[in-house]
Amino acid sequence: MSGLTNEDLFRRGQAVMPGGVNSPVRSFRSVGGTPYFVARAEGPYVYDVEGRRYIDYVMSYGPGILGHAPPTVIEAIREAALAGTTYGAPTEGEVLMAEELCARVSGLEMVRLVSSGTEATMSAIRLARGATGRDKIIKFAGNYHGHADGLLAAGGSGVANQGLSGCDGVPAGAVADTVVAPYNVVPEIDESVAVVAVEPVAANMGLVEPAPGFLADLRTACTEAGALLLFDEVITGFRLARGGATEWFGVQPDLWCFGKVIGGGLPVGAYGSSHEVMAHVAPLGGVYQAGTLSGNPLATAAGLATLAALDAAAYTRLTATATRLADGMAAAFADAGVTAVVPRVGPLVGLFFCGEAPTDFDSADAAAANGVYPRFFHGLLERGVALAPGPYEALFPSLAHTDDIIDETIAVVADVAATL
Numbered sequence: 400m401s402g403l404t405n406e407d408l409f410r411r412g413q414a415v416m417p418g419g420v421n422s423p424v425r426s427f428r429s430v431g432g433t434p435y436f437v438a439r440a441e442g443p444y445v446y447d448v449e450g451r452r453y454i455d456y457v458m459s460y461g462p463g464i465l466g467h468a469p470p471t472v473i474e475a476i477r478e479a480a481l482a483g484t485t486y487g488a489p490t491e492g493e494v495l496m497a498e499e500l501c502a503r504v505s506g507l508e509m510v511r512l513v514s515s516g517t518e519a520t521m522s523a524i525r526l527a528r529g530a531t532g533r534d535k536i537i538k539f540a541g542n543y544h545g546h547a548d549g550l551l552a553a554g555g556s557g558v559a560n561q562g563l564s565g566c567d568g569v570p571a572g573a574v575a576d577t578v579v580a581p582y583n584v585v586p587e588i589d590e591s592v593a594v595v596a597v598e599p600v601a602a603n604m605g606l607v608e609p610a611p612g613f614l615a616d617l618r619t620a621c622t623e624a625g626a627l628l629l630f631d632e633v634i635t636g637f638r639l640a641r642g643g644a645t646e647w648f649g650v651q652p653d654l655w656c657f658g659k660v661i662g663g664g665l666p667v668g669a670y671g672s673s674h675e676v677m678a679h680v681a682p683l684g685g686v687y688q689a690g691t692l693s694g695n696p697l698a699t700a701a702g703l704a705t706l707a708a709l710d711a712a713a714y715t716r717l718t719a720t721a722t723r724l725a726d727g728m729a730a731a732f733a734d735a736g737v738t739a740v741v742p743r744v745g746p747l748v749g750l751f752f753c754g755e756a757p758t759d760f761d762s763a764d765a766a767a768a769n770g771v772y773p774r775f776f777h778g779l780l781e782r783g784v785a786l787a788p789g790p791y792e793a794l795f796p797s798l799a800h801t802d803d804i805i806d807e808t809i810a811v812v813a814d815v816a817a818t819l
């Protein structure tokens with residue numbers, strides 16, 4: 400061991416980085432205590448600098464769908480790195496990645512690769528405004544679409560975890576054209592609306608399922624108003640199913656945003672649409688958007704190796720794993736007399752300490768604010784199971800989480816539930 404401790408690194412980190420971290424939730428603000436600093440990770444496990452091992456359900460909030468450090472992905476990155484890490488000229492990897500995304504998603508004809516989910520949503524909104532000539536956008540409370548100014552209003556986990564209703568530094572003008580509507584209710588959409596952005600399964604206010612018909616009715620309402628429908632699939636894309644939420648729900652949006660899974664653990668995002676809409680993007684059209692590291696060869700190599708492992712059998716397996724986890728946790732809570740719901744949509748799992756599954760941000764927020772989660776979180780962490788350090792995140796079981804690992808997790812959950 401290196402002799403490093405989490406306490407030491409947290410203290411040093413806080414002196415030179417706000418909160419000691421580079422993304423707010425990692426600082427443990429909403430659960431209290433000292434974050435574990437990761438030294439390495441493998442399969443379903445992360446190891447901290449003190450040598451402690453955790454069964455990991457954070458999985459980088461989504462990218463780790465194959466588990467940590469999957470050999471095929473690591474080998475693809477190694478090979479790509481040996482050929483140079485960035486060129487500023489197009490590569491075969493970008494063509495293959497764009498072909499793979501379009502082949503998987505019905506209606507998706509062209510994509511633009513970027514370097515984060517935030518960049519994808521920010522650029523897709525610009526494209527929607529450019530393509531429609533309209534300014535207004537509608538988003539849903541508790542849906543997170545990254546941290547671009549115009550999308551931060553009522554933004555779910557990242558913002559919610561900090562106990563902030565909005566965000567300092569975002570001028571009123573930047574959100575003047577953003578309308579926030581409650582999730583699971585089709586809003587009034589008039590002819591000033593360029594785009595309605597939605598998480599097809601809300602996974603940044605805990606896990607909140609779309610009500611039956613919500614997405615289909617939203618599709619109809621957008622079509623009638625001439626507004627574009629944007630599925631933010633940065634979490635659901637290639638996790639829910641081979642063709643993402645479009646396949647899962649049988650509803651086709653006009654615009655898609657992807658991230659997380661498609662980067663195989665490297666920084667990546669993508670937005671896409673039909674040929675017609677994408678013709679507005681520079682150099683074809685007047686909507687400018689660019690990136691020094693966009694389509695980065697390491698990221699496309701890692702993403703392609705990840706997607707190559709995600710066939711139909713992988714999704715069946717992932718859903719079985721998530722079902723075992725969700726059912727086992729729910730049973731453990733029931734046995735211990737703890738009021739909790741463990742919502743699941745395919746391979747996506749959530750957790751709320753309340754009696755009924757929340758349907759929107761107000762109900763999710765009420766459940767998250769009752770103070771049970773931090774105690775549960777620390778009980779698990781002490782026993783070697785890492786959940787996200789905040790009550791607004793989903794759980795991310797991966798293909799590396801075997802039935803034995805899930806059963807070990809459920810036993811720990813039962814143990815901790817008995818102390819609540």
Ligand SMILES: *Cc1c(COP(=O)(O)O)cnc(C)c1O
Pocket residue numbers: 514515516517518520543544545546598603631632633634658659667668
């Ligand atoms: C994570 C996330 C984003 C932002 O992606 P980053 O890569 O963190 O910028 C956008 N939308 C959704 C639904 C997300 O979960």
